[in-house]
Amino acid sequence: MALIVGAKTFDRLFAGIRFDEADGGLLYAYAKDEQSASEIEDEYSLHISIIASQILSQDIDVVVAMPKVLQ
Numbered sequence: 001m002a003l004i005v006g007a008k009t010f011d012r013l014f015a016g017i018r019f020d021e022a023d024g025g026l027l028y029a030y031a032k033d034e035q036s037a038s039e040i041e042d043e044y045s046l047h048i049s050i051i052a053s054q055i056l057s058q059d060i061d062v063v064v065a066m067p068k069v070l071q
Contacts, residue, residue, distance in 0.1 A: 004047050013040055018068075019052070025061035027052050034067040041065040 002010040013036050020028045027049065031037040040048070045063035052060040 001044070001047065001051065005044065012036075013044075016068075022052070022056055022058065022060060025059055027060045027063045029063060029065045030068045031065050032068060034069075037065040037067045 001014060005013070013031070016032045017036075017040070018030045020030060022028075029037075029040065029048070031040055041063060045065070048063045049060040052063070
């Protein structure tokens with residue numbers, strides 16, 4: 001992801017993110033705050049789903065990013 005979004009954006013958005021579980025075609029991620037979760041889901045969920053599909057060897061269709069406070 002760092003190569004796709006750049007170092008500054010990666011550090012701002014993805015610092016402390018936790019990818020929790022894949023449930024069917026859903027991948028749940030917990031970001032540091034609501035603003036980061038929203039931006040990750042809106043702007044980068046497609047990239048994350050492609051990378052996660054390759055790593056997990058299963059189709060990931062949707063990335064659900066939530067703030068850690070809702071965990």
